[in-house]
Amino acid sequence: MENALVKTESEQSNRYMVPGLIRGLKILQAFSSEKPFLGVSDIARELDVSRSTAFRLSLTLENMGFLKRVKHSKKYCLGLKVLDLGFKLLAGMDIVDIARPHMEELSENTKVCSHLAVRDGISVVYIARILGKHHTVSSVGVGTRFPAYATSTGRILLANLSIAELATLYEGIELKKITKNTPLTIGDLINQIEQDKSDGYTLSWETYEKNLASLAVPIRDNTREIVASLNVSCPTTTYSRSELLEQVLPELMQKAASISTALGYRH
């Protein structure tokens, strides 16, 4: 009972959280392509709860269709119901439907891949992708997360925050050196974002991955806030830096403007 007081350890601060739900969701998150099958005991170890609790939680998730028993085994794997949630979210995002035709034209005209992304805390989450028909294809599928500070799309989205908000957001977060071009301090990041703002675009040349170029611009809605970022990405060999800026950027900005207009933004 002496550890009843030491509840602050790694748990969320709020005293209103319901443990059954936290744990249930953590179970779903515990599954991965490396660990696709977990038994009750595995789950109990993973979450540091008793086997009886793990048992009841798993049973609940199974009954709801979020977990499935694998045939002729007592182990569980993720159930197909987990797909529903994600696709319901995307279906509700009319920005995806609005943007897609423009993105298809963009990809058709530039021959490269295009992505639409939104910010979730310090992450960029990709919510739409059009594969270029004629060149190396993107491996960034819908649902992919990247650190915002290290990607062109991410920096565009961070530009919507004030310096104070940025500082709060990145308080205690370490910026990892991914390639030679990634910002290493919040100061660096803020400077880059200020530069982006005056340019109106972000060019990332091997910032997140060697040999990968990406050019991103903001999309705004009727509130005038930056709600998404539209980008094109390709190998650094497809277009040179100047070709990207001279040939691709105007096309990209025009499509972004069309999407913003469709979302109610008045220029």
Next chain:
Amino acid sequence: MENALVKTESEQSNRYMVPGLIRGLKILQAFSSEKPFLGVSDIARELDVSRSTAFRLSLTLENMGFLKRVKHSKKYCLGLKVLDLGFKLLAGMDIVDIARPHMEELSENTKVCSHLAVRDGISVVYIARILGKHHTVSSVGVGTRFPAYATSTGRILLANLSIAELATLYEGIELKKITKNTPLTIGDLINQIEQDKSDGYTLSWETYEKNLASLAVPIRDNTREIVASLNVSCPTTTYSRSELLEQVLPELMQKAASISTALGYRH
């Protein structure tokens, strides 16, 4: 306290279920493209729980990233974390990775859309899609669910069950007449499935949607069970019935065989 005994009403039978988790998941499922924003009171009404409970559950989901407050409002919308689960599931399904290149060839050669689907109870769930380059594109995205009895892919997947299992699965389920070709009784369905089995394929001609044709075949793995269904679909005007069977079917079966082989199936 008199209603404490009447717990069986619509709740799950099992006495080990943890209510906090059930309710939390039901909250996530309550959001839809028609109702993208819900407040604490809305949620309380929707789940028939007290506002204080709805409050604590929402707070928990918010802290976990599964719900987000919409700006300048107390309402919630789905958080982007829900995407993670679905895409983790798909990433773990190596059948998708294995099938995709074959599906791309298939779509390239036949010029129409191809889908890969698995069964989840009485539903078919689509887990991969390749859009045809030259014709009307499919609106059946990854994650889409359809009633298994009414689709070609679904009937192929149902063929893996014994008649007894089929009867159990559809016990108390009403088959709705979707078009003139949908089976209306379990007897009809079983007859159709028996026919499919001897044919080795299912042709659905306007079965689920007017003007839509779909041709599906089974995919088996090392256990010799039908684990997925591969199909092509197109408007009924693209290919005639006989063209589908003579030109497209051999190609489809060959690709399905390749995928089955890659999954360990020995012919």
Next chain:
DNA sequence: ATAATTAGTTTTATATACGAAACACATTAC
């Protein structure tokens, strides 16, 4: 303007979800 309604949040007494221990039955060790 004022009252009435509805919203989200906080408190608190009690119904209940939880961990510990026991159980049954595998699988592995020796």
Next chain:
DNA sequence: GTAATGTGTTTCGTATATAAAACTAATTAT
């Protein structure tokens, strides 16, 4: 073979999550 460990499941007393009520702070009605 038997012992030893590991698994999923069940029971049971107690710590705790919950519903009801109280409390604010917004909206809406009048």
